[in-house]
Amino acid sequence: MENANYQKELLNQAGLEMMSLCISQLGKATEAYLNNDADLAEEVIYTESHVNALDISIEKNCERYLALYTPVAKDLRFVMAILKINIDLERIGDHAYGISKYVVDDEDPTPAHLIEALQFEKMHATIQDMFDDIMDAFENENVKSARKVFKKDKILDAINMEAFSIIETEIKKDIQVIGKALQLSSIIKKYERVGDLIKNIAEEIIFYKKAELLKHKGKKK
Amino acid sequence: MEVSIEKDIIMTSENTEKNESVNVQKAKISVKNTKVWYGDFEAIKGISMEIQPNSVTAFIGPSGCGKSTFLRLFNRMNDYVDGFSMEGKIKIDGANIYKKKVHVEELRKEVGMVFQKPNPFPKSIYENVAYGLKIQGITDKKVIDVRVEKALKQADLWEEVKNDLKKSALALSGGQQQRLCIARTLAVEPSIILMDEPTSALDPISTAKIEDLIFGLKEKYTIIIVTHNMQQASRISDYTAFFYLGELVEYNKTKSIFTKPEKKRTENYITGRFG
Incomplete structure (x- = not known):
């Protein structure tokens, strides 16, 4: 049993490493975008291969843990949660990569008034806040922290919903911003999806701890 | 310690399986506040439970938890153990099996048993299966032939032995011997089959055959299996009872x-954290 617990702890540590890495990737990608920092964006693109390698390693270790230790109950929920969280984190890593590609491919900075009009920094702050919640939920098995993200995700949804009409207005005001406005709109959509992925992770943590399925339930209290 | 399956299933229904319809049938075996002692050692500490018909119920728990003692109450196998005494009621199909007028031999026609180690008689394959029928007083060879073939087919052994029925049962492999013992049990057409670690002495292939067999048999029989193999309990049983220190936890x-x-x-037991 000691061995099984040790293997489980290794998976837990790998999951935490993946979470820290993907949070850092998205943080750096956003910083690169806001500061038009192509070098930092290149670093994110370069690090993406590390995210992918860790993703594969976690998947293989989960498979090995299932095959060799045939876990049940809480142990089974743990490995199922790690597998699913890993997929969500890898996708967050992909979004960070996508944002960084925009920075590298397009040298011109995004006009500050567009970033302000589309409440991009508020979105970024909300995502960071949600990351803090799931990190605490994961690291300390804190279901209360996991539950906090559902409400915060609504802020992201609202900003995303408003983005279309704001962009329309900004383009009408100045046709020159069309390219940058559409690019920012795409980044906002990525952020909105990152919010959904964080919600999925929170659901998995709650499932692991409480054996409670929240998926497709609508209301997450 | 009283645990009612009906209560528990309904609890399950309310708490975790809201969408699942619950169909609790009339219990095949009903145990009420049963205690067992061996001398002054209390092996079973007041257990109540109901076993559902046409289902597989697994008894799990660490060695010495009382699960085998409890299983052996259902065909009164403990009666011969020195110092055995019990109180409480055990009913099969509504009738108390510990009433004085109950004939244990009659009870065991109804409640068959398969043991940990295959224990065929040192006789031919045919004689092993026919043994119980002859004890019952059946003498018509045609009837016996039909029942022997049927039982061997039910136990998934017929194809392997149909041309060697006169061969000694002791010449069969361990897995075949265990299926022969199951056939011997089935031949007298019981309604309940008790299995006390029936695969613990078998290789994985023989184990898989017995497990498939158990799965197929539950359509007609009520099966209770004691097992130390958690995966086996989770694979083949419909209900699981966890025993610890003489209590039904x-x-x-x-x-x-x-x-x-x-x-x-x-949770600690099934995840291997104690026991």
Whole structure:
């Protein structure tokens, strides 16, 4: 049993490493975008291969843990949660990569008034806040922290919903911003999806701890 | 310690399986506040439970927890153990099996048993299966032939032995011997089959055959199996009862026990953290 617990702890540590890495990737990608920092964006693109390698390693270790230790109950929920969280984190890593590609491919900075009009920094702050919640939920098995993200995700949804009409207005005001406005709109959509992925992770943590399925339930209290 | 399957299934229904319809049938075996002593050692400490018909119920728990003692109450196998005494009621199909007028031989026609180690008689394959029928006073060879073939087919052994029925049962492999013992049990057409670690002495292939067999047999029989193999309990049983120190700690649908046990002790046991 000691061995099984040790293997489980290794998976837990790998999951935490993946979470820290993907949070850092998205943080750096956003910083690169806001500061038009192509070098930092290149670093994110370069690090993406590390995210992918860790993703594969976690998947293989989960498979090995299932095959060799045939876990049940809480142990089974743990490995199922790690597998699913890993997929969500890898996708967050992909979004960070996508944002960084925009920075590298397009040298011109995004006009500050567009970033302000589309409440991009508020979105970024909300995502960071949600990351803090799931990190605490994961690291300390804190279901209360996991539950906090559902409400915060609504802020992201609202900003995303408003983005279309704001962009329309900004383009009408100045046709020159069309390219940058559409690019920012795409980044906002990525952020909105990152919010959904964080919600999925929170659901998995709650499932692991409480054996409670929240998926497709609508209301997450 | 009283645990009613009906209560537990309904609890399961309310708490974790809201969408699942619950169909609790009339219990095949009903145990009421049963205690067992060997001398002054209390092996079973007041257990109540109901076993559902046409289902497989697994008894799990660490060695010495009382699960085999409890199983052996159902065909009165403990009667011969020195110092055995019990109180409480055990009913099969509503009749108390510990009433004085109950003939134990009659009871055992109804409640067959398969043991940990295959124990064929040192006789031919045919004679092993026909033995119980002859004890019952059946003398018509045609009837016996039909029942022997039927039982061997039910036990998934017929194809392997149909041309060697006169061969000694002791010449069969361990897995075949165990299926022969199952055939011997089935031949007298019981309604309940008790199995005390029936595969612990078998290789994985023989084990898989017995497990398939158990799965197929539950259509017609009520099966109770004692096992130390958690995966076996989770694979083949519909209900699982976890025993610890002579008490029934948790009794519920197997899928609930192995995904979301309600008691911490059950979770610790099935995840290998104690026992």
